[in-house]
Amino acid sequence: MPGLQPLYNMEVRPRHGEVVMIAGRSGTQKSGFALWWMAQMGLPTLYFSADMSPFTASARIASMFLGEPTESIEERMARGGRARQEALDAIESVPMTFAFGQLNWQSVDQELESYVELWDSYPQCVVFDNLMDFEGAEADYSVQMNVMSNATAFARETGATTVLLHHASDKSWDAKTAPYEPPSRNEVKGGLSEKPELSLSVALDPNSMEYKIACIKQRMGPSDPTARRYAVLRCQPELTRFHAR
Template sequence: MLTPIRALAQRGDEGALLPRVKAFEPLYRLGCHPRRGDLIMIAGRSGSQKSGLALYWTAAMGLPTLYLSADMQRVTASARLAAMGSGDTFEEVSKAIQSGDMPSRYAEKLAGLPMTFSFDSPITWDGLDAELDAFVELHNEYPSVIVVDNLMDIAEAESDYAAQMAAMASITELGRATGAAVFVLHHASDKTWSKVDPWLPPSRSEIKGGLSEKPTITLTVALHPDDLTYRVAVVKNRSGPCDPSGQTYALLWADPARTRFYDHSPLNR
C-alpha cells in the first residue's frame, strides 16, 4: 500500500479540469475532459507513440509533473522534449547532445518545463514514495500530474495479473491521496489487429489483462505509419460518452520525429 501522503492534506484543486491543449480539440469534442484526481489510461499496441503522447500532453499543459519511466533513458527524454520545444528533429537534437555542443536554446526549452523524471527500472513503490517525498521537499506540494510509463514496468507486474490489478488499485489511491491526475500507460494486444483497418484504435476488450476497470478515462491509440494520422478512441469515460469498440475516435496528426501532435494535417500548418 502506498503511503507517501503523511504530511500534507489533499489538494484543494482536485476535480478541476486539466488545461486544454489545442492539439486535442477533436478529443474534447468527443466529450473527454480529464480532471485532476482522475486516473487516465493510455493503451495501444507496440509502436503507437503512447510515451510520445504522454510526454507531449504533460509538457503542453505546463503543470508540475512527476514522470516515471522505466524504459526511456535520460538522454532520450531530454532529446524528445528539446525536439518538441525547438522544432528540430530528435536525431538533430541527439547529435548535438552527443557532440557536447548542445545549443543554448535546447537547454532553455528544458529549463522551462516543470517536469521531474525518474528512470528507475523497474518502478517500485518504495522508489515512488521516495520520489514523491523529494518532490514535496523541493516544491512544498504534490505534483499536479503523475505519469506511470508503463504499468508492466512496475515491479512484479510484468506478467502477473494479480500484481497488475494490485498496482492499478495502488495507482488509483495515489491519485485520490495526492489530488494529481495520474496517467498510466499500458499495452493492447498485438494479436488482434483488424484485417479490415489495422490502424483502428484497439477496443476496450483488447487492452491486456482487461485492466480498464479502474481508470476514470481509458483512451486507446493507433498511429498510421504512412500518413501519420493518429486516432484516439475514448473506450471508457465515467463522466461522458464513450465507445468501447474503439471505432469512434478523434483524428489527430503525429510528428514522431519532434514528439508533436496536431489537430490538423502538419502539411497545412
Template sequence: MIAGRSGTQKSGLALFWVAQMGLPTLYYSADMSPFTASSRLASMVTGDTTEQVEAGMAAGGESRARYMSALAPSKITFAFGSPITWQALDEELKAYVELWDAYPQVIVCDNLMDFDAAESDYTAQMAVMSGLTELARSTGATVIVLHHASDKSWEAKTDPWAPPSRDQVKGGLSEKPELSLSVALDPHSLEFRIAVIKQRMGPSDPTARKYAVLWCEPERTRFHANSPLRRAQPTLVRPSS
C-alpha cells in the first residue's frame, strides 16, 4: 500500500516505480484519464514537462511521433474506469492474459476508495483488501494499492508535509498489506518523504517519524535520490523533527 494525503504524488510515485521496475504491469486507474497517464509516462521518459508533452501530442507530426516512440518500450498496460469493479478488473486481466499469455507481474489499483461501494464504507474497503490479497495469491503478481490518509487530523493541520502515521490512514487498512508506505510531498522544497509504517518481515515505524527522502519533479513525474541542486550527495535518510 502507498498511503498519503490528497495531492502528495501517490499516483506519480506508483507510476514512476513500476516504470523503473520494467516489469509487465497492469495499472488500473480511476483517477487519471488515458491522456493524462500517457502524458505523464512520456514526460518521465523524455524529461519534457507534461505541458510540453501535451502540446507536442496536440501538434501532431514529428512531435507526436517522438512521444509515441518514447512510449513504445513501456511494459505498462493501462486500464481506466470509475468506480473500479471486480468485473471490470477481471475482464482487464482476461484481456491481458489473452494478449500476453501470462498474468502481469505487477498490478496497480489506483485507488482503494474508487472501488465500487468502498468510498466510505469500512466493510466494503476490507472486502476489497481481502480481494486484492486473493488476487495476488492467485496470479502471483505484486499488487500495489493506493489509499488516502486523513486530511482532517491534527497532524495534517500542524505538520502537513510529514508522512502520515499509521493511525491516520483511513480505515486502519494499512495493517493488511505485507508492506505499507506513507508518503508526503513538501511543495516548497519538493522533498518527497517516504516512511515504512508496516512491514511484515522487516523494520517499520508506525509513527512515520523516520523516513527516507527523495526529490520530486511533479511536472515530469520523476523522483531523484538527490536534490537537483545537490545531486552529487548520497541519499538522505533523516528523522522528522
C-alpha cells in the first residue's frame, strides 16, 4: 500500500490476522486514519463505530474517493440525479459494512452472524472504534482488559485483522508540552498498547498537517516505546486522505 510506505521504511509491517491498536490523543484523526487505511486496502471490512453517524461515515468515504469536502457531498445528495449517483457509486465501491451504536460483545456477535449470512464468509478486517466505547469500559480497567482478551480471541477465531482504536492521555506532561507528537507507550490509557501484536501511536500537527505515526509495540519487528521515531504522512482531514510526503 503506497500511502504507508514511510511506515514500511521503518520496518513496520502489519500482518494479516493480527490485533492492531491505533492510539492517540483526542482530535488526532484516529477514525479518519482507520477509515482511509481500510478503504485503501479494499478488503472486506466490518467497521463498528459508536461515534460516527451513518451519514458521516458515508460522506467521509465519498469525500475520500471524489476528492471533495463533506459540504460538497451534501450538495450532491441534495441535487440528486447524476451528481448524487456519483457519490453513491463511490461509497458502493468500498467493501465496508458498518455497524453503529453502543458496543458490546452480544451486538458484535449478532453483527458478525448477519455479515456471514449475507456474504458467506468472515470479514478480512474488523475495526472497533473505539475500545473505550465498549459497554462498561469507559472507567473500568477490568472491562478494558476483557475487551482486549475478547478481541484477541475474536481475531484468532475469524482470522480477521482486528483493529482497535484507543485513547492516550490528554493530561500528561508530554500532552501539554508536545501535543503534536505521538504519545509514548506509557501514555496509552490502561497500558493496553502492550497487548496487541502491533500498536501504533498517532498525532496530527494542525499547523503543518503532518500526520505522525510511531510504532510503540511490534511483536515481530522493531519498535520504539518512547514514540520519538515516527513516520510522517500528510493529512487532509476534510477529504479523509493521507499521503506519503
